[in-house]
Amino acid sequence: MKILPLSLYDRLVLGKPLATLLLVLLITGFFGWFIPDLKIDISADSLALENDQDLRYYRSIRARYGSDDYLIVTYTPRKRLFETETLDDLRELRDSLAAIERVESVISILDVPLVQSPPMSLSELEQRIRTLADPDTNLALAERELRESPLYRNRLVGAEGDTTALQVNFRRDPKYEHLRKSRDALRERELEAELTTEELQELERLSDEFRRYSANLIAQEKADIALIRSILDQYRDRAELHLGGVPMIVADMMDFVRHDVRVFGMAVIAILTLLLIIAFRQPRWVILPLLTALATGVATMGFLGLAGWQITVVSANFLALLLIFVLSLTIHLVVRYREVHTQNPDAEQRYLVRETVSSKFIPCFYMVITTMVAFGSLVVSGIRPVIDFGWIMGISLTAALVFTFTLFPAALMLLKPGTPHNQRDLTGVITALFPRLIERHGNLVLGAATLAMAFGVLGISRLTVENRFIDNFKESTEIYQGMNLxxxxxxxxxxxxxxxxxxxxxxxxxxxxxxxxxxxxxxxxxxxxxxxxxxxxxxxxxxxxxxxxxxxxxxxxxxxxxxxxxxxxxxxxxxxxxxxxxxxxxxxxxxxxxxxxxxxxxxxxxxxxxxxxxxxxxxxxxxxxxxxxxxxxxxxxxxxxxxxxxxxxxxxxxxxxMLVLYNNMLQSLFRSQILTLGAVFLAILLMFVLLFRSVRLALIALVPNLIAVPLVLGLMGGLNIPLDIMTITIAAISIGIGVDDTIHYVHRFGEELAVDWDYQAAVRRSHGSIGRAMYYTTVTITIGFSVLALSEFIPTIYFGLLTAFAMLIALVANFTVLPLLLEKLKPYGKMGIMKQR
Structure with a gap:
């Protein structure tokens, strides 16, 4: 441990474990107090490009011609639409909807002007209008006009005449518009020239006020939509009803985000608890990692709430990811501790913990830094929720590193060493298979890796961003059903x-x-x-x-x-x-x-x-x-x-x-995917050079990820899975997490090689030691990401399953291609090129 002197760490953390735990508890409690302030944002701002000129023009057109921010209620009666009983039922429904406080008007076939029922002259049109509700309206002619009029056909009445629509318009909120325009004016000025201190303070104040007011407005809209749904439920015995429109999509997506945050966190904890029990079979190795993960999650969520960050549909899975990362870090410590304990069965606890921390801090530090670089690269996307996701994960990973190397070792210091663990188990058998594979079939392994990369490149050429918004939702959701109808x-x-x-x-x-x-x-x-x-x-x-x-x-x-x-x-x-x-x-x-x-x-x-x-x-x-x-x-x-x-x-x-704004976002996804990949690979290559102090070794270490990432992107292209606001992050995350195993393996391989300078023997020993931790962490991460398949949001499901697949590929590549290249290219030479840490 060179970044923080080991002697200082030993004295402050290991020497005073109770004080360390008390400090961690106070920090966790302080930030945990602010968890209720963590809000969800599914507004238009959260799904649009930064500084999109088309968004500004879109708002000006909405202001001139009217907003498309309304609800649509589709009404398909059991009886004929234009029967008196049905129209009376429709009138009752319209009046119930119009009585809601924030509803400005409800437009239906009962309210629109009719000019051919019977026919009117131009002079009559100037004096009065006729609607379906008027007593002198000819019902048969009205039905014909509503079904054939260029104004109403396929708008208010379906071509078959069995379905109609009610448009529910909400009142404009002048304060919301004023805050948004004032904020946007300062944002535009900031793009053209540097703002003064007073203007920057005003921009920050307006942004905070707009965010709070917007959150309250969305909450009110959600309550209104719940009320509308309760009204619709009263008519479902007489008609098939569906609700659609942007406000409804926003409200339902907020529910999806809440569902994902709640379910992912609980499911990940439950599944990972089971994995820890199966892997380590000792209460301490279950309780301590989980305690560390939970404390990190509480502190991070509270910090985000205190700082005013908001959760979007993209960052809804950050808590599950954070828990996975913390457990991944702690598993490396657990495996190393058990290994040191086996080698030194009579050593005291402080020695065992100190040796564990000193040997694992550097690879874990670089593991976190490279993962942060991968997530940080998302800021070039230009898409606000993707940018925020990158920053949120950077904050989360920092907290993960701090808590893992304070809470976990301090708590471990309060326990006795116990009995050394027997290293012979199924995991050891599995990891031992790979050295034999590359020794006997090395060329076959390289050939398979080359084919995998070729398949990936071929699939990437078919990658597209074109996707249907309706495909983001399951067929059972009202969003899908309403849009489809x-x-x-x-x-x-x-x-x-x-x-x-x-x-x-x-x-x-x-x-x-x-x-x-x-x-x-x-x-x-x-x-x-x-x-x-x-x-x-x-x-x-x-x-x-x-x-x-x-x-x-x-x-x-x-x-x-x-x-x-x-x-x-x-x-x-x-x-x-x-x-x-x-x-x-x-x-x-x-x-x-x-x-x-x-x-x-x-x-x-x-x-x-x-x-x-x-x-x-x-x-x-x-x-x-x-x-x-x-x-x-x-x-x-x-x-x-x-x-x-x-x-x-x-x-x-x-x-x-909306089609233009959504398309702009999709096109940006493709451009930013290229920028993201290039930035991540370059940054991690530089990190490897700094860590390994060898360009040759850094290039070798990069190869496993050059297999995993193209393969998963190629699979997306081959299966026609488009890039979206979730899958755009797969490449960066796969690289960031995939290099974790690479760093740990190369670091341990250097230590094992120094024993006898036998490359083949060093590979076997590395698989038998660090290979266990790599196996446990990859299984943990893979199953953790697979939990995302429980989401109601289809892109999140793809994100979870594809990232899990990428993790498995990265593990196999690190177990086969990486050691094979180390054996063949011998980057350390005969005397070694880097000092052992």
């Missing part, structure tokens, strides 16, 4: 907005004209408004642009991936129906626009046209369940067609919506 019967799930601006030269001319008008004292705006109105000043809202708008609409609607499309073209189709199949002229359009009731305008025009008439919005919904969906290709295809075939300028075309 909306996809099949109500025109698609994922929102995509295509926003078209007027040409730049038109907007410049408008600004110049506005300036001249403002300077002319004889200009009479009212007269012009009366003659032309919006059709005279708008680029898009006039009969000259109807065909162009229609061309864009028809192209978008014709895309296989796209379901429902709503736009100004949909409105024009409705106006044609009202006007006897003819489009109204510009004057009639201007008058209609001016005189339409606000509630009708909010349905027909405002969602698709800016107030000045110079920006169009095409509201698309994409089939999330489409197995052929390729988001990036779809976005590129739309942009190329609009700017190529239809002749729009690139500056006019903007694509936004």
């Amino acid at each position: 909306i996809d099949r019967k109500l025109g698609g799930t994922t929102p995509l907005d295509v926003v078209i601006d007027a040409p730049a030269d038109f907007l410049e001319n408008e600004q110049e004209s506005a300036g001249k008008e403002g300077d002319d004292e004889f200009w009479d705006d009212a007269d012009v408004q009366g003659e032309a109105g919006i059709t005279g000043t708008s680029y898009w809202f006039n009969i000259f642009k109807v065909d162009e708008v229609g061309d864009i609409h028809r192209y978008l609607h014709g895309l296989d991936e796209v379901g429902k499309v709503l736009s100004l073209s949909s409105t024009m189709e409705v106006l044609k129906q009202i006007n006897g199949g003819q489009l109204p002229d510009n004057f009639s359009l201007a008058v209609l626009y001016k005189r339409l009731p606000d509630d009708v305008k909010r349905v027909l025009i405002s969602p698709y046209l800016s107030a000045d008439g110079n920006q169009l919005r095409f509201a698309l919904r994409v089939y999330e369940s489409d197995v052929n969906l390729r988001r990036q290709a779809l976005l590129e295809k739309i942009r190329q067609h609009l700017t190529g075939e239809l002749g729009l300028a690139p500056s006019q075309v903007h694509l936004t919506g």
